[in-house]
Structures are given as C-alpha cells and as structure tokens.
Amino acid sequence: MNELIGLIFISLGLAFDVFGCLGLVRLPDVYNRLQAATKCVTLGTASILFGTFLIVGFTAAGFKAILCMLFLLLTSPVAAHAIARGAHRSGVKLWEKSVIDRYKEDKEGEA
Amino acid sequence: MKRKAVLFLVAFVVWCLLNWPPDWQHLLAGVFVAAFCAFMTGDLFVTRPHMLKHPLRYWHFLFSYLPRFFWECLKANVDVAWRVAHPRLPINPGIVKIKTSLKTDTALTFLANSITLTPGTLTVDIDKDKGVLYVHWIDVKDKDTKKATQIIAERFEKILRKIFE
Amino acid sequence: MKNEGKKIIRWLAGAVSLTAFLVLIVIRPLPFLFYQGLPHLGFLGRALYILLLGCFLALYRIARGPTGADRIVAIDILGIMIVGLCAVLTITTGRSWYLDIGIAWALQSFISTLAFSKYLEGRGFDE
Structure with a gap:
C-alpha cells in the first residue's frame, strides 16, 4: 500500500517537473521563468523525494530523503530571491508588455 | 550559552539521521562534530533562544x-x-x-x-x-x-x- | 494576426513532438543501463527518461539564454532536477549512497547560485 502511494507521489512530481522545465523554455523574461521554474520544480522534486521515503521506509535512505526534502524546501525560495534581486540590480529589463515596475520607480526616486 | 545548546541539539539530530542506524562510534564522532559547529556558529543561528520555549x-x-x-x-x-x-x-x-x-x-x-x-x-x-x-x-x-x-x-x-x- | 497564427503553429508543433516522445517512452522503453530485476523497474525506468527530458529542456535554456541571469536560473533548476534523478536511482538500484550525492549536490548548487547572483549584482555597480 505504501509503495502504491509512493508511486502516485512520484508520478505527480514528474508531471510538475516537466511543466516547470517547459515554463523555463516558453516564458518571455527572467522573472517569469524564475517563477514557473522555482515553484514547479521545487514542489515536484520534493514530492519525488517524499515518494522515495514512502517506498524505502524508515531506513538510511528514507531519512536522507526527508532531510534532503526539508533542505530543498527551505533553500530554493532563497536562491530564487537572490537571483531576482541580482538580475534587477544588474539591469535586466522586464518584458515589454509588463504593466508596472514599482521597484525601478523607487530606486530612481532615491538616487 | 543557551544559543549554543540549541544549535548543538539540532546538529546532533541531523548527524544521527545522516548516519542511520546509530552505533556508538558514530554517536561519539557526532558529539565532537556538533560541539565544534555549535562553538563556531552558535551565535549566528539562534538569536532569541527564549522564543523556543x-x-x-x-x-x-x-x-x-x-x-x-x-x-x-x-x-x-x-x-x-x-x-x-x-x-x-x-x-x-x-x-x-x-x-x-x-x-x-x-x-x-x-x-x-x-x-x-x-x-x-x-x-x-x-x-x-x-x-x-x-x-x-x-x-x-x-x-x-x-x-x-x-x-x-x-x-x-x-x-x-x-x-x- | 499573422504573428498569432505563427505562435499557434509553433505551439502545435511543440505539443505534438512532446506527446510523441512521451508515447514512445511509455510504449517502448529505451535500452537499459541499470541493474534489472528489482520491482517497479518498468515504471521507474520510464520516470528516469522523463526527468532526462526535463534536463534537456533546461540545457536548451542554458545554450540559448539571452542574458546571464537566464543561464543562472537554468543551472539552478538543473541542479534540483539532478537531486530528483538521484532519488529515483536510489529506488531502482537499492543503494542509499545515491542520496548522499543528492544532498551534497543540493548544498553545493544552493551556494553556487548565491555566489553567481552576488556576481550579477556587483557587475551592475561597476559599469
């Protein structure tokens, strides 16, 4: 029974991973790509690791999978935040159809 | 001191989970490693230990x-x-x-x-x-x-x- | 209007090729490199190829990316995909040290991403 639930988690994670990478190819600028890729790939891989834990059980590999999942859920948003900030400060433009850019307005107001 | 104790506990639990199943050699090495980590970086990890109670x-x-x-x-x-x-x-x-x-x-x-x-x-x-x-x-x-x-x-x-x- | 038509045609082409790839994998798994004889090998072997498809999409973005930030995003995502690949390999081969590789890869990928983004930030101030 555990194995069946684990396989369901793994297939869900696979679907999310593929959609995330598709978003990386299709969307128009850095920030949108970051959104799609970070969300989908993080939750997809976390769910693959959780499925691994369910299949393997309480063994060495199972505990390592749980640790890896926690680590991924904690660090991946931080990495995305750092890349977005660095890209904006180094002058990467938003997509030309974007609606508004409050961050740029505020930074120009201060300078 | 409290901050370092909290970090010591966290590091020791992570070490035990990484070296499952535990035996006494791994536990002994884990005590030393966790104490070293807590001594070096204890003040950065937990800033307000009274919140954990x-x-x-x-x-x-x-x-x-x-x-x-x-x-x-x-x-x-x-x-x-x-x-x-x-x-x-x-x-x-x-x-x-x-x-x-x-x-x-x-x-x-x-x-x-x-x-x-x-x-x-x-x-x-x-x-x-x-x-x-x-x-x-x-x-x-x-x-x-x-x-x-x-x-x-x-x-x-x-x-x-x-x-x- | 013409542009719109072009977009739809490109979307159709991409959807058809992706579906063809997935159907090919599901019907007939490609030749195997791993230890055979464990349970679920059929499903998890196909899972490996689907993850590899995602990795190739990320590699396309690394090769084509117009700015440096795009490439850094793609490298980060590639690292996370490889952690998933290690998890699936753990089940198919039954060896737990693949997950050690996964944990180490996740740590190293996170730190290198932070370093790259610091580099991006600094370049803006120099120019």
Missing part, C-alpha cells in the same frame, strides 16, 4: 501554518502548469509594492519564502526599515499598494505573527 507556537506552526502552506503550494503549481500549457500564454506581469507590519528577521524570511511559493508571486527585494516588500506578480490584478497587500500577504501575516512575535 512556548508550546503554543509549535502548535500554530504545525497545524495552522503547514497545511495552509502546502495547500497554497499545490494551487500555485496547478496555476503555473495551466499558464504554461496554454497556447496564448495568459500572463500580465509586473512588480508591485506591498506593506507588512512584521518586524523580526525570521518572520520576514518566512513571509518572503511563503510569498515565493504561493500562486503567481515572487519576492524581489525587502526593505526592512520601511517594512516594504517588492513582489513580482505574474498576473497583476491591482496596482494599488493597499489592495495588493490584501490579496497577497494577509493570508500568512496573521498566522506568522502568532508564531514568531
């Missing part, structure tokens, strides 16, 4: 924050998958500004991480002195600061204030 905070974290977080996360994934697979790419991106009343570092970090993993939003920068977050939104519904705050941040702010402040 209240059981009510753990209760809120486990049964109020985590289910909310995973539900929003799942919604975010389905939303992004729908937008990516649509042939016309229905996106309407922009960077908006939202205000927050949270003050401590941990609470702000958790708020930023929750915003990043929930539907359509990504934190770009935090201005801690003014209490302002700049958020990239894939489908801008309102350019006004107050309404954007209501839509994006309010679901998490109430819960996080109970946990971290």
Whole structure:
C-alpha cells in the first residue's frame, strides 16, 4: 500500500517537473521563468523525494530523503530571491508588455 | 550559552539521521562534530533562544501554518502548469509594492519564502526599515499598494505573527 | 494576426513532438543501463527518461539564454532536477549512497547560485 502511494507521489512530481522545465523554455523574461521554474520544480522534486521515503521506509535512505526534502524546501525560495534581486540590480529589463515596475520607480526616486 | 545548546541539539539530530542506524562510534564522532559547529556558529543561528520555549507556537506552526502552506503550494503549481500549457500564454506581469507590519528577521524570511511559493508571486527585494516588500506578480490584478497587500500577504501575516512575535 | 497564427503553429508543433516522445517512452522503453530485476523497474525506468527530458529542456535554456541571469536560473533548476534523478536511482538500484550525492549536490548548487547572483549584482555597480 505504501509503495502504491509512493508511486502516485512520484508520478505527480514528474508531471510538475516537466511543466516547470517547459515554463523555463516558453516564458518571455527572467522573472517569469524564475517563477514557473522555482515553484514547479521545487514542489515536484520534493514530492519525488517524499515518494522515495514512502517506498524505502524508515531506513538510511528514507531519512536522507526527508532531510534532503526539508533542505530543498527551505533553500530554493532563497536562491530564487537572490537571483531576482541580482538580475534587477544588474539591469535586466522586464518584458515589454509588463504593466508596472514599482521597484525601478523607487530606486530612481532615491538616487 | 543557551544559543549554543540549541544549535548543538539540532546538529546532533541531523548527524544521527545522516548516519542511520546509530552505533556508538558514530554517536561519539557526532558529539565532537556538533560541539565544534555549535562553538563556531552558535551565535549566528539562534538569536532569541527564549522564543523556543512556548508550546503554543509549535502548535500554530504545525497545524495552522503547514497545511495552509502546502495547500497554497499545490494551487500555485496547478496555476503555473495551466499558464504554461496554454497556447496564448495568459500572463500580465509586473512588480508591485506591498506593506507588512512584521518586524523580526525570521518572520520576514518566512513571509518572503511563503510569498515565493504561493500562486503567481515572487519576492524581489525587502526593505526592512520601511517594512516594504517588492513582489513580482505574474498576473497583476491591482496596482494599488493597499489592495495588493490584501490579496497577497494577509493570508500568512496573521498566522506568522502568532508564531514568531 | 499573422504573428498569432505563427505562435499557434509553433505551439502545435511543440505539443505534438512532446506527446510523441512521451508515447514512445511509455510504449517502448529505451535500452537499459541499470541493474534489472528489482520491482517497479518498468515504471521507474520510464520516470528516469522523463526527468532526462526535463534536463534537456533546461540545457536548451542554458545554450540559448539571452542574458546571464537566464543561464543562472537554468543551472539552478538543473541542479534540483539532478537531486530528483538521484532519488529515483536510489529506488531502482537499492543503494542509499545515491542520496548522499543528492544532498551534497543540493548544498553545493544552493551556494553556487548565491555566489553567481552576488556576481550579477556587483557587475551592475561597476559599469
């Protein structure tokens, strides 16, 4: 029974991973790509690791999978935040159809 | 001293989980490694050790924050998958500004991480002195600061204030 | 109007090729490199190829990316995908040290991403 639930988690994670990478190819600028890729790939891989834990059980590999999942859920948003900030400060433009850019307005107001 | 004890416990538990099943050699090596880690970086990891004593905070974290977080996360994934697979790419991106009343570092970090993993939003920068977050939104519904705050941040702010402040 | 038509045609082409790849994998798994004889090998072997498809999409973005930030995003995502690949390999081969590789890769990928983004930030101030 555990194995069946684990396989369901793994297939869900696979679907999310593929959609995330598709978003990386299709969307128009850095920030949108970051959104799609970070969300989908993080939750997809976390769910693959959780499925691994369910299949393997309480063994060495199972505990390592749980640790890896926690680590991924904690660090991946931080990495995305750092890349977005660095890209904006180094002058990467938003997509030309974007609606508004409050961050740029505020930074120009201060300078 | 309290801070270093907390970090020692955390490091020792992680070491035990990495070296499962435990035997006495691994445990002995783990005591030394965890003590070294706690001695070197104890002051950076935990800044307010008296906050860790209240059981009510753990209760809120486990049964109020985590289910909310995973539900929003799942919604975010389905939303992004729908937008990516649509042939016309229905996106309407922009960077908006939202205000927050949270003050401590941990609470702000958790708020930023929750915003990043929930539907359509990504934190770009935090201005801690003014209490302002700049958020990239894939489908801008309102350019006004107050309404954007209501839509994006309010679901998490109430819960996080109970946990971290 | 013409542009719109072009977009729809490109979307159709991409969807058809992806579906053809997935159907090919499901019907007939490609030749195998791993230890055979464990349970679920059929499903998990196909899972490996689907993850490899995602990795190739990320590699396309690394090769084509117009700015440096695009490449850094793609490298970060590639690292996370490889952690998933290690998890699936753990089940198919039954060896737990693949997950050690996964944990180490996740740590190293996180730190290198932070370093790259610091580099991006500094370049803006120099120019």
